Amino acid sequence: MxxxxxxxxxxxxxxxxxxxxxxxxxxxxxxxxxxxxxxxDIIDQEEATNQDPEPEQEEANYILPNIDLSNWKVTLPIGKPTEVHPPEILNYATNETLKPFFYNDSVNGALVFHTYPSASTANSSYSRTELRELMNPEDRGKTNWTFKDGGNMKGKLQMEAISKDSENKYHRTIIMQIHGRLTDAQRDLIGEDDNNAPPILKIYWNKGYVRVKTKVLKNINATETEMLHTSAWGDDDGFTFKKYVGFEPFELEVNVEEGKMEVILNNNEKIIYNDEHIQKWGIFENYFKAGNYLATKDEGAYATLKYYELEVSH
Known part of the structure; x- marks a missing residue:
């Protein structure tokens, strides 16, 4: 058992x-x-502690151009043509009408002016994306200045791209101007239907060089009333700076005072006008212009110009 x-x-x-x-x-x-x-997936405490932290989100990296547009309007190569004034121009970065022609290069900190042959302004056959100075934005261009008042315009700019003609040569475009204007009294005196007067200064980007053109009286003994007519003024022979700027950034400065006009390239080369023609120009009002005024109507032509800085003072 x-x-x-x-x-x-x-x-x-x-x-x-x-x-x-x-x-x-x-x-x-x-x-x-x-x-x-x-x-x-199971990770023990020690392994979890040693995990790499979540990467921080990179901050936006952009540069805006050093340009105050409070006293400028812009003309576009569309419409009759289309113009945008302050305060609307201050929101150009989000303005759908402006975006194709007037926009930021936020990588390099530039304001871009793009244009091509299309709509043109009165007294011109060429198209432009160009700023026009407004001393008093509220009166839309009626307040202007004389050489006696004086003025200064400085800019840092660069040609980014431009088309070529049938001979494989680059087109040219106007990058700065001083444009004349008749007062209402002068306009009425000579029987004109607008206040347009000739431009005393045109500065071109011309095949990689900076070229300056001004006006001269056809008859140096013309009366003051005769001088008010656009037909009284012709073109000078022009002046081209020695420096080849090509597609690199360069600086331009324009100084005016009574009887004198001065254009300076890169704080190095300069041309001074102080002859009888400039002295007699004192009868006109004026305003500054800056941008991209393409001097061709060739099909398929275009130009894209950058302004990094632009400043005007009086």
């Missing part, structure tokens, strides 16, 4: 072990199946 009782005891123990073994196997199997259906 003792032998049989011991045998029974061993058998019960064996059965219990087997039962526990089977139960554990089932739990392991269920856990494996659960992990297969719902995989979970």
């Amino acid at each position: 003792r032998y049989l009782k011991q045998t029974y005891y061993l058998t019960t123990t064996t059965i219990l072990v087997l039962f526990l073994t089977l139960a554990c196997s089932k739990n392991d199997s269920d856990t494996e199946n659960l992990n297969e259906e719902n995989p979970i």
Whole structure:
């Protein structure tokens, strides 16, 4: 009996072990199946602590041009043509009409002027994307200045791209101007229907060089009334600076005072006008212009010019 009782005891123990073994196997199997259906990545605390932190979002990196447009309007090569005045021009970056022609290069910090032959202004056959100075934006150009008042315009600019003509030579474009204007009294005196007078100064980007043109009286002895007519003035022979600027940035400065006009390139070369023609020009009012006034009507022509800085003072 003792032998049989011991045998029974061993058998019960064996059965219990087997039962526990089977139960554990089932739990392991269920856990494996659960992990297969719902995989979970487990990282211990030390490993989690050593994880690289979330990368910080990079700050926006852009540069805006150093140009205040509060006293400028812009003319576009579309419409009759289209003009945008202050305060609308101050929002040029979001203005859908301006965007194709007048926009920021925020990588280099420039204001871009793009134009092509299309709409033209009165007294001209060429198109432009060009700024016109407004001393008093509220009167839309009626307030202007004389050489006696004096004025200064400085700019840093760069030709980005321009088309070529049929002879594979670059077209030219006007990048700065001083334009004349008749007072209302002068206009009425000579019977004109607008206040337009000739431009005393045109500065061109001309095949990679900066070229200056001014006006001269056809008859130096003309009366003051005769001088008010556009037909009384002709073009001079022009002056081209020695420095080849090409497609690199360059600086231009224009200074005017009574009886004198001065144009300076890169604070190095200059041309001074102080002859009888400039002295007699004092009868006119004037305003500055800056931009991209393309001097061609060739099909497919274009020019893209950048201004990094532009400043006017009186």
